[in-house]
Structures are given as C-alpha cells and as structure tokens.
Amino acid sequence: MIRKSAMLLCATLALGTLSGCATWFDHNSRTQRGTVVEYLYPKGDKPILAPTVPELRLPLRVGIAFVPGERFGDLSEAERDQLLNRIKSAFANRPYISAIEVIPSAYLRAGGGFDNLEQAARMFNVDVVTLLSYDQVQFNDSNRLSLLYWTIVGAYLINGDQYDVNTLVDASVFDVKSRNLLFRAPGTSQIKGSSPMVKFSEASRAARSEGFSQAIDSLIPQLDKQLETFKVRVKEEKVARIVEKPGYSGSRRGGDSGLAGLGLIGVAALLALARQRRGG
DSSP, X not given: OHHHHHHHHHHHHHHHHHHHHHTTSOOSOEEEEEOHHHXXXXXXXXXXXXXXXXXXXXXXXXXXXXXXXXXOTTSOHHHHHHHHHHHHHHXXXXXXXXXXXXXXXXXXXXXXXXXHHHHHHHHHTOSEEEEEEEEEEEEEEEOHHHHHHHHHHOTTTSOOEEEEEEEEEEEEEEETTTTEEEEEEEEEEXXXXXXXXXXXXXXXXXXXXXXXXXXXXXXXXHHHHHHHHHHHHHHHTOOSEEEEOTTOOGGGSTTOOHHHHHHHHHHHHHHHHHHHHHHO
C-alpha cells in the first residue's frame, strides 16, 4: 500500500513538473522583417512607374544599406556593418565602381520613402543605392520526450527544445535620380538546431545571427549574376544609358571596360549601321 501510494505521488509530481515546464517554452514563431516596399512606399502608396531610361554616370558611386524594419535587435549595428562590408568587398574591385559606401541604419527611417533615400544618397554622395530587405522567421517546437527526461535528469543533459531559422535577404539596386529599380537578387538560409532549455535563448540568437551570415553568402553570387545579366540588358535592351564622367575611361582601367564598354559597343554598332545605310 505504501509502495503504491509512493508511485502515485511520484507520478503526480512528474506530471505536475512536466506541465509546469512546458509553459516555460515559447511555442510561437519569432519574426524579423524589413521590406523595400514598406520603406519606399509607406501607407500603401503605389509606385509611380514612369517610362524613363536611367542615366548611369561612370564610374558609379554606390551606397549599400539595410532597410529599417521590425525587431532588428538581434544584430547590432557593428554586425550589420560587417555583413554590408562583405558585400562591399565582393564588388569593390569593379572598374566601373569608384566607391561603395556603407550607409548606417540611423540615416534611414521607417517609411521614409524615396525622399529619405535621396537625402541619404546626397549625404554619402552616391548615385546608386543597394537596399537589403530581410525576412527571418524562427519556428520553435518543444520535444516532449526531451522534456520528460529533463524532469528526471536535468536540462543540461538532454536537449529541451528544437528550432528552425529561415532567413531571406533580398538586394534591390536603385538608381536614385530616376528612382528606377535596376535589378535585384535574393539570398536564403535555413538552420536547424536544438538546445537545452537553459541555453535556448543564447543558442537560438546565435542561429539567427548565423542565418543572416549564410543568407549574405548566398546573396553575393546571385547579385554578381544579376549584375552580369543587367550588363547584357544594357547592351541589348537599352534599359539604361551609360555616360562617362569627365576624366574617366573604363578601357584604361585594367582593360575591362565593364558597363562603359557596353555603351561604347552600342554607339559603335549604331555608327556602323549608319555607314551601311549611307553606302547603300
């Protein structure tokens, strides 16, 4: 009888402890989000699509920044600068780019629109701005079996929770003067992990930070690919007009004319066509 009562008491305590512990876990998802649409077109404003051809004056001065958004507290300003500088380093040696300026978050305000973007561009003296939007979701899922063992042997020994962190970083490249979107590229990351309850907050925060890092690693080659595609479109579809600033010649910088070369090719082709017509 005593043994049966003791077993019943242990079972009751175990169930009580288990139900109490379960309330300590956050079963909800955690989201961080900042979008180009909400920044440039606040309050549901619709973009005004003007049939203009942007004029790109080489060499370009380029700005790069994260758009302001929701709950970006996981990454400090220093960490965001590190991510932006990784993109800067990947494109800094292009002959048609004279400088890439990292624009701190403090210079962009939520819902600031193109007026705010133009102010920041003037302050940092840039012609083109690459805006990074982001969308990160962390899904938490408590492992019930681990919780049962946690009530017996302690949280340090058995993983108490699992998490998935999905991250999207999207780069949109705008010509500031014409407000035209030149091209865009995405980068993604998915991280799965688990952690003891007492270290869950620290581990999941590190996973969110790593998610942004991996998404940037995924973004850089995609951005490079879209840049090459844009150069072809400049040549074939005339989506932009290329003008060289005084004293600049792309052909004199390492033999790679870059975007300028596309402009010169287009001019040469028109001159050749004109000569053929005159000759005919």
